[in-house]
Amino acid sequence: MQADEMESSMESPNLEFEYGDMDTLPAELSELYSYTEEPEFVLNKDYFEEDFKSQVRGRSWVELSVEERRAYVMRLLDALEVTDRDKRLKVARAILYLAQGVYDECDSDVDVLYWARHNVFLLYHMGVFTALLELLNMEIDNSQACSSAVRKPAISLADSTELRVLLSIMYLMVENIRVQTEDDRPEWTAARETFRIELATPMCNGEPFALLLFTMVTKFCSMNAPHFPMKKVLLLLWKTVLFTLGGFEELQAMKVRGRERLQLAPLPEDSIRVVRAMRAASPPASAMELIEQQQQKRGRRSRRSAFVDSLEGDSPFAKKQPLVKQDSLDTYNERDPFKNEEARDEDEDPEDSDSGIEGEVDPLDRDVIIQPPPPPPPLRPPTERLNFPKGLPWAPKVREKDIEHFLETSRNKFIGFTLGKMFSVKSCCLFFSDIDTLVGLPRPIHESVKTLKQHKYVSIAEVQIKREQELQKCPMTLGEEEVEETPAEVLYLGMLPNLSQYVIALLKLLLAAAPTSKAKTDSINILADVLPEEMPITVLQSMKLGIDVNRHKEIIVKAISALLILLLKHFKLNHIYQFEIVSQHLVFANCIPLILKFFNQNIMSYISAKNSICVLDFPHCVVHELPELTAESLEAGDNNQFCWRNLFSCINLLRILNKLTKWKHSRTMMLVVFKSAPILKRALKVKQAMMQLYVLKLLKIQTKYLGRQWRKSNMKTMSAIYQKVRHRLNDDWAYGNDIDARPWYFQVEECDMRENIEKFNSRRYDHSRGGPAGGEFTPVDNCLQSVLGQRVELPEDFQYSYELWLEREVFSQPIQWEGLLERP
Numbered sequence: 001m002q003a004d005e006m007e008s009s010m011e012s013p014n015l016e017f018e019y020g021d022m023d024t025l026p027a028e029l030s031e032l033y034s035y036t037e038e039p040e041f042v043l044n045k046d047y048f049e050e051d052f053k054s055q056v057r058g059r060s061w062v063e064l065s066v067e068e069r070r071a072y073v074m075r076l077l078d079a080l081e082v083t084d085r086d087k088r089l090k091v092a093r094a095i096l097y098l099a100q101g102v103y104d105e106c107d108s109d110v111d112v113l114y115w116a117r118h119n120v121f122l123l124y125h126m127g128v129f130t131a132l133l134e135l136l137n138m139e140i141d142n143s144q145a146c147s148s149a150v151r152k153p154a155i156s157l158a159d160s161t162e163l164r165v166l167l168s169i170m171y172l173m174v175e176n177i178r179v180q181t182e183d184d185r186p187e188w189t190a191a192r193e194t195f196r197i198e199l200a201t202p203m204c205n206g207e208p209f210a211l212l213l214f215t216m217v218t219k220f221c222s223m224n225a226p227h228f229p230m231k232k233v234l235l236l237l238w239k240t241v242l243f244t245l246g247g248f249e250e251l252q253a254m255k256v257r258g259r260e261r262l263q264l265a266p267l268p269e270d271s272i273r274v275v276r277a278m279r280a281a282s283p284p285a286s287a288m289e290l291i292e293q294q295q296q297k298r299g300r301r302s303r304r305s306a307f308v309d310s311l312e313g314d315s316p317f318a319k320k321q322p323l324v325k326q327d328s329l330d331t332y333n334e335r336d337p338f339k340n341e342e343a344r345d346e347d348e349d350p351e352d353s354d355s356g357i358e359g360e361v362d363p364l365d366r367d368v369i370i371q372p373p374p375p376p377p378p379l380r381p382p383t384e385r386l387n388f389p390k391g392l393p394w395a396p397k398v399r400e401k402d403i404e405h406f407l408e409t410s411r412n413k414f415i416g417f418t419l420g421k422m423f424s425v426k427s428c429c430l431f432f433s434d435i436d437t438l439v440g441l442p443r444p445i446h447e448s449v450k451t452l453k454q455h456k457y458v459s460i461a462e463v464q465i466k467r468e469q470e471l472q473k474c475p476m477t478l479g480e481e482e483v484e485e486t487p488a489e490v491l492y493l494g495m496l497p498n499l500s501q502y503v504i505a506l507l508k509l510l511l512a513a514a515p516t517s518k519a520k521t522d523s524i525n526i527l528a529d530v531l532p533e534e535m536p537i538t539v540l541q542s543m544k545l546g547i548d549v550n551r552h553k554e555i556i557v558k559a560i561s562a563l564l565i566l567l568l569k570h571f572k573l574n575h576i577y578q579f580e581i582v583s584q585h586l587v588f589a590n591c592i593p594l595i596l597k598f599f600n601q602n603i604m605s606y607i608s609a610k611n612s613i614c615v616l617d618f619p620h621c622v623v624h625e626l627p628e629l630t631a632e633s634l635e636a637g638d639n640n641q642f643c644w645r646n647l648f649s650c651i652n653l654l655r656i657l658n659k660l661t662k663w664k665h666s667r668t669m670m671l672v673v674f675k676s677a678p679i680l681k682r683a684l685k686v687k688q689a690m691m692q693l694y695v696l697k698l699l700k701i702q703t704k705y706l707g708r709q710w711r712k713s714n715m716k717t718m719s720a721i722y723q724k725v726r727h728r729l730n731d732d733w734a735y736g737n738d739i740d741a742r743p744w745y746f747q748v749e750e751c752d753m754r755e756n757i758e759k760f761n762s763r764r765y766d767h768s769r770g771g772p773a774g775g776e777f778t779p780v781d782n783c784l785q786s787v788l789g790q791r792v793e794l795p796e797d798f799q800y801s802y803e804l805w806l807e808r809e810v811f812s813q814p815i816q817w818e819g820l821l822e823r824p
Helices: 002-011 025-030 039-055 066-079 085-099 109-125 128-140 143-151 157-178 186-200 209-221 230-245 248-261 271-277 287-313 316-320 330-334 400-414 443-454 460-473 487-513 539-574 576-588 591-599 603-607 631-636 644-661 665-673 676-683 689-706 708-713 715-724 743-765 784-788 796-800 802-811
Strands: 323-325 368-370 422-424 429-431
Touching (some): 025 157, 039 066, 039 085, 066 085, 066 128, 085 109, 085 157, 109 128, 109 157, 109 186, 128 157, 157 186, 157 230, 186 487, 209 230, 209 487, 230 487, 230 539, 248 460, 248 539, 271 689, 460 743, 487 576, 487 591, 487 743, 539 576, 539 644, 576 591, 576 644, 591 644, 591 665, 591 676, 665 689, 665 743, 676 689, 796 802
Antiparallel strands (some): 323 368
């Protein structure tokens, strides 16, 4: 493993990767199928041609008119209503062949994708998706199939045939309709919007389609339905959420509209464009490179010493000019913060090390440069215009909380008192500080506050938290909150009762699919939809199955990571407490150590893995003649520089980790406790700007807890953080003087968050307690007639024995009427 890391570090080319919602459409469609499903392509074609030739003679599908195609699809829909299970499966395979693009009548991959798109819109217009949804519900509720699968010692592809066919058709419909192209017809655009609304609104048992798929995930993970094809379920769930809620571009547009609606300042920059414009930094030097550098330095030492002696003895210029050492951070201007960074034992505790600064050498080994003294900087008149630092990709931000803390510290220092608590009648809430009153403070403090206010950033989450505090304090005055029925709101409301089960199920699947996980007897089997009925008997078949299994796991990781980051970002934009409850469930289910365990591997090998066979990918395998596969061709793999889905998954997992730990000191301490710094630092070897950015963000938030020795030993990493990560003007991330970093506050922080989340859910969604305002504010009915006239549902056993109850509880009990006249 060390040799692999050294070799990958020496090569480590720049990865031409552009992050987005998904890969190309052909790649996304090919990942739906396992290589063991290849024989079923022929089966689908045969069933379609058998039925099609009995209905239409002498012509092919592409030769039919639109009306004739609709008539044939309608006959297929009628055939789906039969009670015979085998006949239904044959008809479903014929529909799947149409959705796959009638590949037997096509000459190229482009033709297959063209006809697949046309056929999918035709199937949607004819109502095929609704019919498939009913069949999917029947298969999910098929207790006989579930019980037989539970009793089987080994589950294979044959146990999930019906489910795989139905899910494949639905995935092809969702993916083809979701993707927009330039040549879309007007009716296709209208159909896309209609389909999106249908998927987002309750359509199946009063819940959105995504909830049905979440239910399948939980049933599988609870071992009640081990035959469910999880890869197809997760891919369809991810694409459904992506379609209904929107991708990252839509998220950015929704964020801009939300800030305009709340009358907040516009965003300082488009984060997507900034990240795409970033350049990757060089990875840390390997051990072999460092040995070569040391040898070169020893060879230069004698020549440099002789040169310095000649300057000091003979050159008159040397007597006039001082010798200036070259700063070790000069390489920062070259945008190469990791160049020549010396490697240390990354698993070593930094506090137990006595080594010097990383990359530092003996003063005699430094380059000595003769420089004239720098001229004094020119005086610039003060300007009101806000200038961002040149060369830094992000505009600095300051929270209102940071300005308040700065002012409270300044008042306490120069005046000797703080403002304390104040009460606002208008907002019905307490606030602790004031950022406008500067009486008694010196002029430099005024200038500092002015600069901080210029970079002040108010997020949508802060506004939502303040609004929620007001609603909690003044429920009668402010009335009920008007909640917009967005797709994210509908999905959250459906997920809320079983949210913890959904989160735990997803993390179980992620753990089972992680490359660093070891097989256990009690772990769930995620290979049910990839293992054939007959196990391979030759070396070539075993190699092909091994590639298929690894590819299968990678696709599952890709789908889960993309799904989780989408849910977190959409819930955070919809309401911050929706995001916080999902985050807490993830943290309590050990998501943080799980992601760190995922990255505790040779990440360069994972990203450059070649677990794919290009000639077997759809649609290439159904159009072209397949060459003879050999062991050498399988080992060679493709010629791609990296695996798109693996790099995509790594970035998603890092983004999830950032979401969970941002501004949460207790969770940041979890990163420190689990010794994430060396794991994350190894991930910097991947020369991709976006991945390096999120790794550096995670390192930045914990540097203050890692100790002075770690910071001294990782100065180049600190320089990269300064270069690439957004600055908070009064954030002392490099020193460790945070006021909120007290360990006894960590447990309180999570408990307070949990209490706020429960209050939010109770006020907004628990209508059984008397409406959105809460049970204690429910109006009381004081009218005796209306109270006695209410109909009360009594249990059946009480109705049979109510005479005994009257005798025991009423007639036999003495009533002291005088007690009613006595004062309490």
